[in-house]
Amino acid sequence: MNTLSLALRNLLRNRRRSVATLSAMMLGGISVLLFGGYVQNIIDGLQTGYVRAGGHLQLQHRDYLLYGSGDPTAYGIADYGRVIAIIEHDPVLAPLLTVVTPTLEFGGIAGNFAAGVSRTVFASGVVIADQNRMQEWNDYGFLGSPETLALTGTAPDAAVIGTGVARILRLCGPLHVADCPQPAAAAVAEGRPMPQDVALLAAVDTAPEDSAARADTGAGPPPHLELLAATTGGAPNVARLSVVKAESLGVKEADDAFIGLHLPEAQRLIYGRARPQVTAIALQLHHTSQIPLARQRLAELFKTSLRDDPLAAHDFGTLNPYYGQTVGMFDAIFGFIAVLIGAIVLFTVGNTMNAAVVERTVEIGTLRAIGLRRAGIRRLFVCEGLLLGLCGSLLGVGGALLLAALVNHSGLTWTPPGRITPVHLNVRVWGELSMLGGTAAGLTAVAVCSAWWPARRAAKLEVVEALRHV
């Protein structure tokens, strides 16, 4: 019979109190873990969205992030084909990669001249097949099949716009956009014909094969818009795009400004007949944890085979500051809740141990009289706190796993921020070893700490006083 065994028996002596203490710890553990699992799901979902849209890493001109969005021609990647080939054939990077794809992003003015309206937009030219492969990334096992881009199988001059763009450019009707408010009739501007110069530019830029491709779809003619952008030399250029769909991106600012189009069309608009460039090369990895290794290798390549290209690699967190802000915010909330729960556990266990010391004062005197040192008494009560902590943590972890499984199989859905469609309510507790271990260790540590003070008090009792206690 050692200290641990004696401590366990002492805990079992007053079962009702021990059960009440364990219940408080278990509830605390469950609360922390369920909230942590819910937060983890949000963060994983957010990360999955960013990685599917833009990859884990993007290679850009090293000054593009600061200055390039206003001047894609000056801060583009000219020889991007060679850069992609080097990356795809690199023995270190190749096994890490799922997709390497170029993108061209630029600002412009989209106009629906028939309605006499225009607005500034943010356009993104992408390789559709690559983007569809990027959508398949699902390292966190989210339910549902990957989404396919609306531009899939469309003509080279096809474009997808945000629902806000459709609303502003009066394209909701032709695009069958639901819940799209229309301006009062008096406010509708009388459309004027497209200016002659713009019409000419658009006519020059429209490739003859576009019409054939559009005819292949067999559908009625989609609505058009004109996208005006500055070319390499600073001259304006216009692309006439057929809008195949208006879709919501979940954020009003993006909805009101987004235009997605095929990369070649975007390049033709910006670079004309000059050598086409891209503004970024997106690298999607098998796992987010591979980012440091990939970055390290890219840094080596920047000094060797890519030394002539002024490139920099940015991860999705740098490119999307909202991700870091969200993670930081949830970390702070999680920490706050954990501290609150910890304080409750601290006082609950402390109260239990204090009551035990008072009840067992004579026993403490007896043990000391028999020959147990003060440290032995302290160890006994700390052991009881440790056992309470371990049992409470185990119950908390078990309860959280069970409840999380119930929630995850209940079919509940919710619509996270930045999304337009509801997703399964998923609480990620299972497999989150660091969170489970951290919570269990934290609860146990709090229980031990709260037992420390009563244990110290018990150890300091004078033998004679303790034996006299009534």
Next chain:
Amino acid sequence: MDPLIIRHVDKTYPLGKFPVPALRDITVTIRPNCFTVLSGASGSGKTTLLNLIGCIDRPDAGEIEVAGRAVAALSDDALADFRLRHIGFIFQNFNLLPVLDAYENVEYPLVLTRTPAAQRRRRVGELLDAVGLSQHARHRPGQLSGGQRQRVAIARALATGPLLVLADEPTANLDSGTGAAIIELIRAVQQTFAATVVFSSHDPQVLAQADDAIVLKDGRILSVARRAS
């Protein structure tokens, strides 16, 4: 060597704002392997003296020498170790650990001295036999009568083979028949295990069994009667 020598010991307790002398200039020697009784009226200082002898309290003045060692200078931990190896306690209220059964209660001091398991088993068996509780080894204190509990306490007090066994009115909470049986038992095991036993009691039954009787009054020794050995 005398197991216990007390020289000019004083002890005062504060009672509110006023100090109350509990022992005054106590000087006495306890003979080895004897059954010594501290007697006196309630408040005479029996328990205080027993606490000082048992090294669970410290005198304000004077010296106490147990087994040839002056205990006043010992540190708290050293005193605990000293008690563990040299002093056994039998309490008025038995003071058994309720979560341990009879066997484990007797074994506990041996666990503290890190006695090997086989040796512990042998010793505990021997002691439980001596107090007649072999059949109740696995009973917890709550499942034992008052007399049986005190027998377990006696066995526990003898577990480490102490030089001194101290008993503070061990029959006070027992009926007279059981009390007499316990006194007889203590007397028997004292002789069997060659221990020096010091009792505090004002029970005439106990006094009748004593080898030496020390009578206290108002914190002073009134008389010391020693039976010729």
